[in-house]
Amino acid sequence: MPMLAIALLAAGTYAFRLAGPLLGDRLRVPDRLRQLLSTAAVVLLVALVATAALTEGNGFAGWARPSGVLVAGILAARRAPFPVVVVAAAATTALLRWYGVP
């Protein structure tokens, strides 16, 4: 990733953060927009989970990786500690590959 792209992302992010403190007395963010922005963040993250778990390039990633992510999802839903979730995902995928699952 070129440093220019990082700089752009950083500048845009800082602008989102600074707008409130600078304009707080003159503007209000409508509740509907507030909800839409936080829902948009969740939608994007879940889509990222789906594509990162299921696809590699333009094709299917194989069964080992989505299986690991599924295990992570089950553990996270049961409120397992964060490190356990991540290690379990990697371990499941590694184990399946070791047994020859693509």
Added chain:
Amino acid sequence: MRSLWRTIDRGTLRDIALVCLADAVVGASFGAITVSGGLDASVPIVMSLLVFAGGAQFAAVGVLLAGGSAVAAVAAGLVLNARLLPFGFAIADVLGERWWTRLPGAHLMTDESVAFALRQGDRPRRRAAFWICGVAVFASWNLAVVIGALAGRTVGDTGALGLDAAFPAVLLALVLPALADRGTRRGALLGAGIAAATTPFLPAGLPVLLSLAGLLPVARSVTSAATATQADPAQEVR
């Protein structure tokens, strides 16, 4: 600084420490995953200092590791960070009146620091919680990213270790609490379906952005229940 410590109660300090610990684990995985995916160690380190928003950092790097363009990566990161906009309005008063507290204070704005600030009653306590949490998370996050990036360099075959599953696993664990809301869940599943279905036909990075079409049906039905649970540190999607 001393008065900040006295303003805030021990329970809150302990909660802040726990959040820092969890963020450090996420940060270390971010550094390791980015570097083991083939990017230079300077990328996660500089990004964490300047962008300082975990969810967006993971999103941008995820798009890049999938072969997407830098433009798509920046766009994905900015869409995620747009939710910081209302946060700024909610806690503008704790950043103070002077520019030299506002400018650095704005950079410390995260799901965590905002959530801790909003849980406090009066303004001095909100101020103390925001600054202590903001500085502590900034320090632990960036330190952990450096450690993770250095460790990631020593890892050989990342596929055999299943590290490619760690990235979506981290994101899933972060986002899961927010899916308790029914409207949000519907939009997210629709968006994920769109992204997965279009991946074979579109350049990398674009399908993830297309997932935002999942917002259209729910845009009307999103209820105030979504914001009621927003300011909860357990729900961080940093």
